[in-house]
Amino acid sequence: xxxxxxxxxxxxxxxxxxxxxxxxxxxxxxxxxxxxxxxxxxxxxxxxxxxxxxxxxxxxxxxxxxxxxxxxxxxxxxxxxxxxxxxxxxxxxxxxxxxxxxxxxxxxxxxxxxxxxxxxxxxxxxxxxxxxxxxxxxxxxxxxxxxxxxxxxxxxxxxxxxxxxxxxxxxxxxxxxxxxxxxxxxxxxxxxxxxxxxxxxxxxxxxxxxxxxxxxxxxxxxxxxxxxxxxxxxxxxxxxxxxxxxxxxxxxxxxxxxxxxxxxxxxxxxxxxxxxxxxxxxxxxxxxxxxxxxxxxxxxxxxxxxxxxxxxxxxxxxxxxxxxxxxxxxxxxxxxxxxxxxxxxxxxxxxxxxxxxxxxxxxxxxxxxxxxxxxxxxxxx
Amino acid sequence: xxxxxxxxxxxxxxxxxxxxxxxxxxxxxxxxxxxxxxxxxxxxxxxxxxxxxxxxxxxxxxxxxxxxxxxxxxxxxxxxxxxxxxxxxxxxxxxxxxxxxxxxxxxxxxxxxxxxxxxxxxxxxxxxxxxxxxxxxxxxxxxxxxxxxxxxxxxxxxxxxxxxxxxxxxxxxxxxxxxxxxxxxxxxxxxxxxxxxxxxxxxxxxxxxxxxxxxxxxxxxxxxxxxxxxxxxxxxxxxxxxxxxxxxxxxxxxxxxxxxxxxxxxxxxxxxxxxxxxxxxxxxxxxxxxxxxxxxxxxxxxxxxxxxx
Amino acid sequence: xxxxxxxxxxxxxxxxxxxxxxxxxxxxxxxxxxxxxxxxxxxxxxxxxxxxxxxxxxxxxxxxxxxxxxxxxxxxxxxxxxxxxxxxxxxxxxxxxxxxxxxxxxxxxxxxxxxxxxxxxxxxxxxxxxxxxxxxxxxxxxxxxxxxxxxxxxxxxxxxxxxxxxxxxxxxxxxxxxxxxxxxxxxxxxxxxxxxxxxxxxxxxxxxxxxxxxxxxxxxxxxxxxxxxxxxxxxxxxxxxxxxxxxxxxxxxxxxxxxxxxxxxx
Numbered sequence: 018x019x020x021x022x023x024x025x026x027x028x029x030x031x032x033x034x035x036x037x038x039x040x041x042x043x044x045x046x047x048x049x050x051x052x053x054x055x056x057x058x059x060x061x062x063x064x065x066x067x068x069x070x071x072x073x074x075x076x077x078x079x080x081x082x083x084x085x086x087x088x089x090x091x092x093x094x095x096x097x098x099x100x101x102x103x104x105x106x107x108x109x110x111x112x113x114x115x116x117x118x119x120x121x122x123x124x125x126x127x128x129x130x131x132x133x134x135x136x137x138x139x140x141x142x143x144x145x146x147x148x149x150x151x152x153x154x155x156x157x158x159x160x161x162x163x164x165x166x167x168x169x170x171x172x173x174x175x176x177x178x179x180x181x182x183x184x185x186x187x188x189x190x191x192x193x194x195x196x197x198x199x200x201x202x203x204x205x206x207x208x209x210x211x212x213x214x215x216x217x218x219x220x221x222x223x224x225x226x227x228x229x230x231x232x233x234x235x236x237x238x239x240x241x242x243x244x245x246x247x248x249x250x251x252x253x254x255x256x257x258x259x260x261x262x263x264x265x266x267x268x269x270x271x272x273x274x275x276x277x278x279x280x281x282x283x284x285x286x287x288x289x290x291x292x293x294x295x296x297x298x299x300x301x302x303x304x305x306x307x308x309x310x311x312x313x314x315x316x317x318x319x320x321x322x323x324x325x326x327x328x329x330x331x332x333x334x335x336x337x338x339x340x341x342x343x344x345x346x347x348x349x350x351x352x353x354x355x356x357x358x359x360x361x362x363x364x365x366x367x368x369x370x371x372x373x374x375x376x377x378x379x380x381x382x383x384x385x386x387x388x389x390x391x392x393x394x395x396x397x398x
Numbered sequence: 399x400x401x402x403x404x405x406x407x408x409x410x411x412x413x414x415x416x417x418x419x420x421x422x423x424x425x426x427x428x429x430x431x432x433x434x435x436x437x438x439x440x441x442x443x444x445x446x447x448x449x450x451x452x453x454x455x456x457x458x459x460x461x462x463x464x465x466x467x468x469x470x471x472x473x474x475x476x477x478x479x480x481x482x483x484x485x486x487x488x489x490x491x492x493x494x495x496x497x498x499x500x501x502x503x504x505x506x507x508x509x510x511x512x513x514x515x516x517x518x519x520x521x522x523x524x525x526x527x528x529x530x531x532x533x534x535x536x537x538x539x540x541x542x543x544x545x546x547x548x549x550x551x552x553x554x555x556x557x558x559x560x561x562x563x564x565x566x567x568x569x570x571x572x573x574x575x576x577x578x579x580x581x582x583x584x585x586x587x588x589x590x591x592x593x594x595x596x597x598x599x600x601x602x603x604x605x606x607x608x609x610x611x612x613x614x615x616x617x618x619x620x621x622x623x624x625x626x627x628x629x630x631x632x633x634x635x636x637x638x639x640x641x642x643x644x645x646x647x648x649x650x651x652x653x654x655x656x657x658x659x660x661x662x663x664x665x666x667x668x669x670x671x672x673x674x675x676x677x678x679x680x681x682x683x684x685x686x687x688x689x690x691x692x693x694x695x696x697x698x699x700x701x702x703x704x705x706x707x
Numbered sequence: 708x709x710x711x712x713x714x715x716x717x718x719x720x721x722x723x724x725x726x727x728x729x730x731x732x733x734x735x736x737x738x739x740x741x742x743x744x745x746x747x748x749x750x751x752x753x754x755x756x757x758x759x760x761x762x763x764x765x766x767x768x769x770x771x772x773x774x775x776x777x778x779x780x781x782x783x784x785x786x787x788x789x790x791x792x793x794x795x796x797x798x799x800x801x802x803x804x805x806x807x808x809x810x811x812x813x814x815x816x817x818x819x820x821x822x823x824x825x826x827x828x829x830x831x832x833x834x835x836x837x838x839x840x841x842x843x844x845x846x847x848x849x850x851x852x853x854x855x856x857x858x859x860x861x862x863x864x865x866x867x868x869x870x871x872x873x874x875x876x877x878x879x880x881x882x883x884x885x886x887x888x889x890x891x892x893x894x895x896x897x898x899x900x901x902x903x904x905x906x907x908x909x910x911x912x913x914x915x916x917x918x919x920x921x922x923x924x925x926x927x928x929x930x931x932x933x934x935x936x937x938x939x940x941x942x943x944x945x946x947x948x949x950x951x952x953x954x955x956x957x958x959x960x961x962x963x964x965x966x967x968x969x970x971x972x973x
Contacts (some may be wrong), residue, residue: 074878075879076874076878096877097880097882097886103875103878105874107874109871109874109875111894112874122876122889123879123880127880167861168879172879339894401811427804430794431794431795431798431804433791433794434791434792434794434858437814438813438817438851438855439852441832441847441848441850442813442816442851443824444832444833445825452835493945495924500726503719504722504727506719506723507719507720507724508723511719511723519727521958522955523727523730525955525958527908527954528908529734529948530911530912531912532928532931532932533947534733534734534947536931536935536939537740541736543752559970588730590728643822649914649915649932663821663915666823667823670919676831681821683827686823686953687820687824688822690824704858
């Protein structure tokens with residue numbers, strides 16, 4: 018399988034926006050999706066991700082800005098003239114046509130007479146060769162989803178748009194289809210733009226993720242980059258869980274910022290601080306729950322030097338198999354979350370126990386304190 | 399995957415087309431509406447206006463009619479034919495209530511208890527439509543015939559004594575009495591009650607019955623508190639679909655009744671087609687229309703179901 | 708007590724079946740009396756079994772002529788009302804426009820109007836215009852009162868249709884016309900068919916409006932009405948029975964075919 022390498026195959030959105038009366042669904046947005054990539058637009062419902070997708074498809078007319086595909090401006094083209102195909106949220110398979118005719122629809126509309134070979138091969142690709150003459154309602158959800166993918170892909174679009182394609186499937190099938198879609202994308206080498214509200218799905222499948230919130234892209238990057246270096250509290254909370262401590266900048270030494278929080282001191286690498294950190298100013302210090310170690314207060318002396326540490330009391334613990342999740346009540350942060358792997362469980366770590374939380378300063382990130390520390394918590398839930 | 403390596407067929411033209419007008423197809427709905435709405439305006443609304451104008455004309459068939467704003471026609475028509483008006487409302491009202499009482503169990507049966515017989519029963523409810531309703535109404539002449547088995551049974555069971563006392567029948571006859579007319583009306587409009595009832599009952603989630611049972615409701619309470627309220631849209635449209643045509647009907651009164659059971663439809667028909675007194679006929683028709691629109695509006699207001707279309 | 712309990716549980720079934728009996732009794736009578744050999748002019752009393760009427764269904768003058776007139780009018784009225792009604796239904800569901808409320812009322816009112824009122828007012832219009840009453844005036848009237856029922860039937864279907872399907876068609880290179888012909892129309896077809904069937908039944912069986920606006924043209928219901936005054940030939944029952952049986956058989960056949968097709972494909 019060779020990729021259709023087209024040097025100008027990028028999707029480029031320039032200053033694109035959409036308003037409905039007084040409501041702005043998408044604020045002016047610049048975005049480039051490189052040819053051949055698997056790109057995810059991630060956000061809660063109503064954040065503008067589907068509207069953005071529909072503007073690329075031509076199903077929604079942008080209020081301003083342009084859409085170009087491979088260097089060609091397609092803003093004024095109706096959807097049926099754009100080399101773009103969509104996999105719809107509820108699949109939108111034509112109920113009056115069988116699977117074969119559903120998949121052949123696009124080819125026939127473009128005047129191709131002999132579609133049998135192509136449709137057969139495409140159905141084999143999605144492993145539905147046997148079902149060609151069934152009607153959509155006779156297939157399971159997962160099969161319908163694959164038909165929707167086949168129906169779009171057979172047209173060799175420059176870009177395949179996927180609008181929450183896995184939302185209607187149960188968890189296990191969703192996992193399976195995530196891998197399947199990833200496999201197909203690698204095999205055909207077409208650009209995929211995938212809209213989803215499921216952060217795990219976006220991170221598993223996409224090379225690049227754009228996190229959207231209230232009609233804007235909050236942050237764009239690789240899944241690992243977004244997770245490790247969130248630049249806003251929304252991104253930090255929407256992708257996984259984060260703990261935040263409000264701290265005051267005490268001093269700066271070389272590559273490190275030293276902060277005061279409660280009675281103690283915390284160290285933050287300057288490179289991981291996206292906020293202006295003037296001495297005396299406030300910074301939100303963030304750390305992911307799985308980076309933290311938990312030590313009973315009696316053994317505090319055994320903690321190596323050079324680690325960030327805060328004290329607290331275990332408020333709650335829940336055993337979930339691979340790990341134990343603790344909620345720790347600390348003076349600097351009321352519910353600090355800690356995920357401890359179940360390797361050597363300390364029997365003293367029960368609710369009420371006094372503990373010390375400590376972590377490698379390199380895992381600390383700093384955010385602008387002038388934002389809501391809980392942004393994105395509700396949406397991610 | 400050889401198909402995917404082939405060059406994709408050309409899709410988009412070289413140069414982008416000029417931007418389409420922002421509000422493409424702004425006139426489309428009006429073009430779609432035009433023929434049908436025009437038809438209704440010319441052959442439904444305009445005739446109403448003609449009828450209103452005819453009702454205030456005076457003159458004769460030989461010399462022609464002129465609009466003289468002779469509103470006295472209304473008064474004369476009402477004072478001459480008020481018994482027929484009252485009778486129409488009474489007969490149609492009784493028939494509507496009977497339709498509801500008879501139709502509800504059947505609609506309920508089809509919706510919840512018929513199982514695999516559901517389609518067959520549905521067909522049997524609808525199929526009589528295809529035998530002309532006049533032929534079926536004439537069959538009632540046989541069923542209710544004097545001295546026939548049904549009338550004989552009613553007589554033996556002393557039912558006729560009761561209906562005679564109520565003034566619904568006369569002597570040992572059912573035919574040519576109010577009872578026969580109401581029976582015919584009920585029969586003719588029963589499907590119009592059953593179908594909307596069935597539609598609204600069928601939408602009710604069967605699990606609601608289980609939930610009600612689970613929450614200690616007895617079957618009758620479940621019906622009163624859950625099923626019936628949820629079927630209200632069907633009850634409202636069913637009663638309207640029965641009452642309105644029944645009020646204006648003159649076929650049943652003519653075929654199964656006598657001169658003492660004439661309804662307002664009979665009068666309008668006679669005035670228009672036999673007596674040729676157009677102003678009186680138009681006035682009567684106008685009063686009937688106004689009365690029905692008034693009653694329907696009040697009824698819909700009370701039952702709170704505005705969205706019937 | 709088991710019987711009382713059984714009765715209690717099945718009361719609604721018994722009541723429902725009694726109603727069904729009430730609905731079907733006249734059809735039974737019509738069928739039975741199609742084999743009657745009446746003494747006088749009226750076919751209301753059972754005399755003796757005979758196949759005469761079945762052997763010669765057109766044996767009464769004008770009967771089959773009136774049937775043919777009714778079928779023609781029903782055909783054209785169905786065509787006209789279905790076409791106009793479908794257009795209105797699409798406009799109502801798919802577009803926003805001014806005067807929507809007025810349009811809705813204009814469609815609702817004919818259904819909420821006693822037939823005799825529409826019949827009488829239409830007659831005043833035709834009289835005022837000096838129109839010749841006959842086939843055409845009947846057809847005009849039938850299209851008028853069937854229209855609203857078609858709109859209601861088609862509207863329900865189009866409303867329940869997923870607008871995403873049309874978007875999917877446009878996304879798959881179907882222009883506006885192709886989208887309509889390949890996707891919208893086939894999916895709306897059951898609603899249009901239901902509306903057409905209803906229009907046909909309403910038109911074929913209409914008496915009151917026809918009676919006012921027919922002039923000297925005689926439709927089948929008018930023939931029956933006239934015979935109720937002059938004498939009812941047995942052939943009326945033959946035709947009534949045939950229509951009933953044909954309708955039931957057609958519906959059953961379509962159900963069997965539908966079932967088999969589904970099973971075959973599953």
